[in-house]
Amino acid sequence: MKQDNSLAVAFFALVMGGTVAWAIASDVAAPICSAFKLASQKADKPYLGCLEFWFERYQASIAAIIGAGVALAVLRPAFLQIQFLKRESAARMKEIVEQSARSLEGERPMIRDIRDLMREAKSLLYIYRETDWAQSYRSWDDPEERFRSGIDRVLLALLENEAKFGSDGQVGELRSKMADGLNRLRAAIGQLTLAFISGTTGLDPEYFEDFTGPQMDAARDEAVASFEGLEDIISSFVIKHDAEIRESWRRARDLAKLAYD
Template sequence: MDTAEPVRADHVWRTIALLCLIGLAVFAGQLLLPGQMCPVPDNLLTDEQLKLIVPKPDGRGMLRPNCFEFWVNRYQAFIGSIIALGAAIIAVIPARGQLKQMLRQTSASARQPMIDLAKALEDEIDFLHRLQSYASKVRELIEIYDEAHPEDVGQMVGDLIQASLRAIDEGLLEYRAIEARHPIFSATSEARLEFIEATIDLEVALQNFDLAFRSGLDQIDEGSGETRMSPKEIQTSRREIVMTRIAWSKSNRELRKLLVMDLRSAWTQVRTLEKQVLAT
């Protein structure tokens, strides 16, 4: 993984040394350069200064100020501001590099969890797609029940009902574990809860359908507390299993649609984090 290069200390000190040399050169010029070599024009001097530099009868008089001294004195506030700005820039250079490095490290640390989330969403979508086959099995049960006499297909339908109940129960337990790993409230988490409720409704409807089927075959174990269904209750159970299967399939599709949207968002964030990590 690429990491940000820290600001080299020699670059900072080289800049500081250059500024010090410039300041030293200005100071040396002010001390050593005589006014005759860089005189200040008379029109820039005040009357008091002109009187002082005029030679006395004895030949004495104040030396004419040189240009360095004049301009430094005149613009010392401006020069001080420039020096302060330069010092601020020098201080910002390493801080800016450190901020870039921190951003890259943060992006790198956030990248893997986002990849794990994207893969978990892919697995969840595949799992829901496999669960969709339960709806086909339930529809097959209904078709067999409608087209054949119960006594002719009793064993086969009974085995299919029990196999479907076991599969739905196992799928429900597994999906509860998946839902528990995503506790943050969102539209997707709400859809997960609705799908779990729809799965429970499907399981209950299938159990009632099993009871109705065995009532028609006179296979009710009243000793264990089972109650024989009336013909009207059997027809009601037949309608409920159809409606519940349709509602469960719809809930499955809606949940997968939201998961696909979350998956696209997760991979987009992964690509954004990768760009931040690789940024120079």
């Protein structure tokens, strides 16, 4: 840690400057001092030298200079204490900001899991909209199972992070929207699965009635809308999230300079 010696340098400059100024003034004022000596002799007063002349003429200025020197000597410890407290505060804040940055970085695996879920949902939408169900119905189970088993885990992690970081700021708002979007997509994929089963093997009549054509179209449209809406939210979240991480590390570096330079 560097020592702040600005007050010591200023005081030294003040003393040296005063000494030099006194020497110059002594030479310049030599004739005046001689006249003052003659006047003292005529008045039958003791002559104490040129110093007496300067003291009588500039005693207020001399007192001010002495007072300034005393003030500097008294204030320097207080100034150093303030500087120490500022550095200590910056060091503590640096640790907090660094921990926040690391916590944000800890969300990246969750983001990868969400993108994996989106790929599974995209596969289901492709099967539903683009393939012959009679040929592809066996392909439905695997992506549907991966989606269903992964989404609850991702939602739990997302809600835990929302509780940790709060919902303030752009990233917080997008985190909340992402949780809402995932819940909507889960419900939509559930309905899409029922519609697909209804159109292939048929639903168990004990629990569900088979979907009509309009119901199948509605399930498809809701799944597409929830998927596309969530894609936009995820893209915005990733951009803002990465920017917040970079800003946190930048602040940590700035605080480190205040604390240790």
